[in-house]
Amino acid sequence: MFGEVVGMEIVKLLAAAALAVLVAGCTASPQGPEQHEHGNSLTAPVAGDPIWTQPRAPIRVHGDTYYVGTEGISSVLIRTDEGLILLDVGMPQSAPQVEDNIRTLGFAVEDLKYVLSSHTHVDHAGGIAAVVHDSGATAVSSPIGAQSLRAGHVSADDPQASDTANAAFPAVERVREIADGEVLKLGNVAVTAHFTPGHTPGGVSWTWKSCEGGRCLDMVYADSLNAVATGNYRFAPGHVSRFRQSIQTVRALPCDILFSVHPEQADDITKLNRLAAQRDPNPMIDPTACTALANTFEAKLDKRIADEQAAR
Numbered sequence: 633m634f635g636e637v638v639g640m641e642i643v644k645l646l647a648a649a650a651l652a653v654l655v656a657g658c659t660a661s662p663q664g665p666e667q668h669e670h671g672n673s674l675t676a677p678v679a680g681d682p683i684w685t686q687p688r689a690p691i692r693v694h695g696d697t698y699y700v701g702t703e704g705i706s707s708v709l710i711r712t713d714e715g716l717i718l719l720d721v722g723m724p725q726s727a728p729q730v731e732d733n734i735r736t737l738g739f740a741v742e743d744l745k746y747v748l749s750s751h752t753h754v755d756h757a758g759g760i761a762a763v764v765h766d767s768g769a770t771a772v773s774s775p776i777g778a779q780s781l782r783a784g785h786v787s788a789d790d791p792q793a794s795d796t797a798n799a800a801f802p803a804v805e806r807v808r809e810i811a812d813g814e815v816l817k818l819g820n821v822a823v824t825a826h827f828t829p830g831h832t833p834g835g836v837s838w839t840w841k842s843c844e845g846g847r848c849l850d851m852v853y854a855d856s857l858n859a860v861a862t863g864n865y866r867f868a869p870g871h872v873s874r875f876r877q878s879i880q881t882v883r884a885l886p887c888d889i890l891f892s893v894h895p896e897q898a899d900d901i902t903k904l905n906r907l908a909a910q911r912d913p914n915p916m917i918d919p920t921a922c923t924a925l926a927n928t929f930e931a932k933l934d935k936r937i938a939d940e941q942a943a944r
Contacts, residue, residue, distance in 0.1 A: 674762035674802045677725040684755050685726050688901075690733035691908055693916050694849055694889060695842035696821070699904055700733035702726055705755055706895050708853055709734060710840065714819030715745035718769070719838060719853045720893060721759030724802055730759065731766060744769040745818055746808075748825075750855040750893045751832040752780035753792070754801040761802035770806045772816060774827055776834030778809045790832050791871075794863030810836075828882060830875030830933075831856040839885055849888035852922055856893050857882060857929035859936040866940050875933055879926045887922035889914075898925055 683704030690700045690709075701707035705722040707730050716739060721730050731741045744767035747760050752773070760771050760781065771781055780787050784803030793799060810816060812827040823840040835855040841848050857879055859867065867875070892898035898921055906915040 674765060675724050675727050675759070678723055678754055678758060678798070678801075680723060680755055680798075685723050685729070687729050688733075688904075689908075690737050691904060692737070693842075693904075693907065694851070694914060695844035697840075697842040697851055697889075698737055699891070699900075700730050700737070701895070702729060703901060704894065704896070706853070706891050706893050706900065707733075708891050709737070709739070710821055710823070710842070711739065712819035712821040716743045717746045717748065717816075717818055717821065717823060718744055718763065719748045719891075720750050720756045721747065721763050723755055724758040724762065727759035727762035727766075731763065741767045743767075746816065747771045748816075748823065748838055748853075749773040749777055749781060749836065750838075750853065751835040752777050752786055752801075753832065754798050756893055757781060757804075758801040761804045764804055764806055770808050771804045772808045772810050772825075774812070774825070774834040774836050775809045776829075777832070777836060778807045778834075780834060781807045787833050791859075791861035791865050791867070792832075794865065826881055826885065828855045828857070828878035830871070830878045831858055831860070835878070837882060837885070842889075849917065850886035851889050851891070852882070852885050852887045853891045854882050854885075854893065854898075854922065854925060856897075857925065857933075858894075858897075859929070859933040867937060872933070872937060876930070879930050879933070883923050883926035885922050888919055889916045890918065890921035890925065892925060897928075 686703035688703050690698055692698050696711040698709040700709045702722055707721055708719040710717040721727055734741055747763055747769050749757055764771055773781055781804040784801055786793050786799045810825045814825050816823045821840055823838055826837045828835045828837045837855045838853040840851050842851050890898050895901045903915045
């Protein structure tokens with residue numbers, strides 16, 4: 633009898649323990665950097681401007697194009713009828729934020745097919761490895777950019793390569809190379825790669841069309857045109873020539889809505905805030921935006937070269 637009672641009590645205790653585990657599993661908090669399957673190895677925080685990782689609510693911009701980035705680093709989502717395309721992620725620690733923004737919009741991170749890279753600095757490409765790992769997507773970049781993504785390090789001839797504290801980022805496991813002018817098709821959307829080297833050797837700007845209510849607009853995700861460098865780097869004549877061509881490329885793009893990789897460069901955050909309050913007229917629509925961006929950074933490049941020559 634005693635043995636039967638003890639046995640029954642043990643069964644009750646085991647059942648209670650199993651129920652506690654089940655309840656804990658059901659009430660667990662959403663995944664953050666520490667809860668990812670890969671632990672925090674791909675989302676470990678990296679130092680940078682606080683605004684680069686400041687969370688921001690996602691918003692539909694036009695048609696099937698959405699802003700899912702932070703206050704200081706752009707990330708743009710495109711919905712197609714065969715899956716999702718993401719442009720950039722941001723810092724490593726921003727990957728969970730971007731993924732949460734995608735879910736907030738009602739989409740599944742697992743439906744991501746491609747993550748397109750603008751340039752391989754940690755503030756834009758640092759989170760790509762985590763998103764590629766979590767979603768099963770493939771990263772896409774120029775041959776130079778792809779090599780950098782696979783290595784998890786900026787290229788040796790990058791103007792900011794001497795900034796060793798920020799030169800490395802998590803290496804990406806699946807990377808596809810794309811050619812200049814090549815069109816990446818997914819379902820009903822075609823995204824075109826425009827090589828824009830200068831800020832980095834492998835920079836890419838991306839364009840596509842987004843339609844809403846029968847109105848199709850030209851969307852531009854412009855890579856950085858900012859002529860900045862670290863250490864003793866000087867912009868050689870060949871580099872300057874390529875940089876000027878990149879600026880002209882962006883200037884000439886069909887451009888109804890512009891996303892700059894650093895949103896403040898095109899006043900995108902102000903426009904997005906206005907869009908959240910009023911969609912018609914859409915404040916993101918500005919056919920002069922690409923020309924204005926190109927003009928601004930052409931002047932900055934001119935000043936940079938003049939300063940370098942004056943310092944000789």
